[in-house]
Amino acid sequence: MTQYESVIGFEVHVELNTQTKIFCGCSTRFGAPPNTQVCPICLGMPGTLPVVNRQAIEHTIRTAIALNCTIPEHSNFDRKNYYYPDLPKSYQVSQNYAITGLAGWLDIEVAGETKRVRINNVHLEEDAGKLVHSNIPGDESSLVDLNRAGTPLIEIVSEPDMGTADDAVAYMNTLKNILEYIDVSDCNMHEGRLRFELNISVREVGTEKLGTKVEIKxxxxxxxxxxxxxxxxxxxxELLNAGGRVLQETRLWDEAAAMTRAMRSKEVAHDYRYFPDPDLVDIHIPAEWREEVRASLPELQEAKRRRFVEQYALPEYDAKQLTNSQGVAKYFESAVAAGGAPKAVSNWMMTEVLRELNEREMTASEFPLKPAGLAELVGLIDSGKINSKTAKHVFARTLETGAAPTQIVEQEGLVQIDDSSEVEKWVDETLAENADAVAKIQAGQTKAMQALVGQVMKKSRGKANPRMVNEILAKKLG
Amino acid sequence: MTSPRIDEEMVRHVATLARLELSDDEVEGFRTDLDMILTHSSQLDELDTTDVPPTSHSLPLSNVFREDVITPSLTPEDALSNAPEQEDGYFKVPAVIQEGGGA
Structure with missing residues (x-):
């Protein structure tokens, strides 16, 4: 049996986060009652004229630049003609002959290695409406909601430069991360704002020639x-091993059956008859506009990660975790700017803060403990005012009450006790009460030591300096 | 000058794409008409356009944009007023067998 490997490419559709549609002023808000965000233009009424949303063009330029594409000075819109009930004009305005973003690339990281995926193009088009089935039992009709029709949509077409599921995951995540960073889409997959289509072919392991590709929607x-x-x-x-042949076709993923199935050939006998849309004038993107957009782009994750390693002396792992989201990265930098030691802030963020954000399904900017508060907390530990165990309690209390960490430490009398005579008193009491453990330790069972440390800490209500407890105990038992 | 040669099969293909049902007589009628139209416009082929860049638009305009500001939409009643059939605020159309348009 011949061994085959897959060759993968993506077509990714991204709904832009503009307020209004691409050619009219109707809202693009998700979840409105059917057909309440429509007008003669997006309904495709005869005699109406579309006018392009500048923001949609700008977002396309942002995306093209972030994906290292070249941006030709002239691009325009074409009509892609096909008949479908979710497409009121019977053509979709898209770009075919003069596209806004061409020949870029995206670097992905797979198992510690960087892999370059070439981007064929980034183009702008309009989304179609939505079809649902009739609620009337036995009624075979379809129902059309055109609220989504005309929502600006970017399509990002990659070359077939991926081979494994890990590559695919890295590509999807990296792309999503970039789109979120440059703020062109909220990428909400539940709401269909980010949609993936796959191209897959297989070839014999070790060979170069591409097999016949199948598109999956x-x-x-x-x-x-x-x-x-x-x-x-x-x-x-399996098809090839059985002596069959892969057909070039479009297949649909059937979630219930967990398999792909072919669309009927008649339905995909597309002949789009593209031609330039006479209702829309050309788009001219001079170098000045392009550079203006480039200058407005935020630092992307890759660059930020490298900078975090360099500027804050963080390990690679920390830098990666902290830059996965722009909000978290910003939180970190604000906390450091407020005086928190970078590595200590990073440790708190990667454990406590990220966990809480996850549990609360919150973004970093919404977090009740502000960056300055975290810096304060880290400072309290650094200066020896509280120990790390107390710090966890203070962290939880600030989240509950909204009070600043120092305030909580004062109110609850949590300042660490460094007074050796006081600590010594707790140690003496503990030793007197735990003669068994003392005997064990003196017989060489040093494990019992930890239990004693715990007892002393308990006696001090968590406030004793743990290092001091250890030292005094060791001295008394040594 | 050569004729573009529209044949019957081409007319039927275009009719299918436009969801038009044509009788045999109509197919022949359109074949002749389309052939004449294309023959007429193919006179343009005689021009030497070697140094003329492709034109996508006849107007000397570019970058006609609007700002991203919401304007009022139609009421759902108005939006659906021309619909032959409707249900719960939706346009009602004959059953679509497969999901997945082109977008």
């Missing part, structure tokens, strides 16, 4: 993409 989560990759690679390999 209807993948609504990253998890689905992975299931589909696995299934489709197996399907194509």
């Amino acid at each position: 209807n993948l609504n989560s990253m998890k689905t993409v992975l299931k589909c990759l696995d299934h489709e690679t197996r399907r194509q390999s």
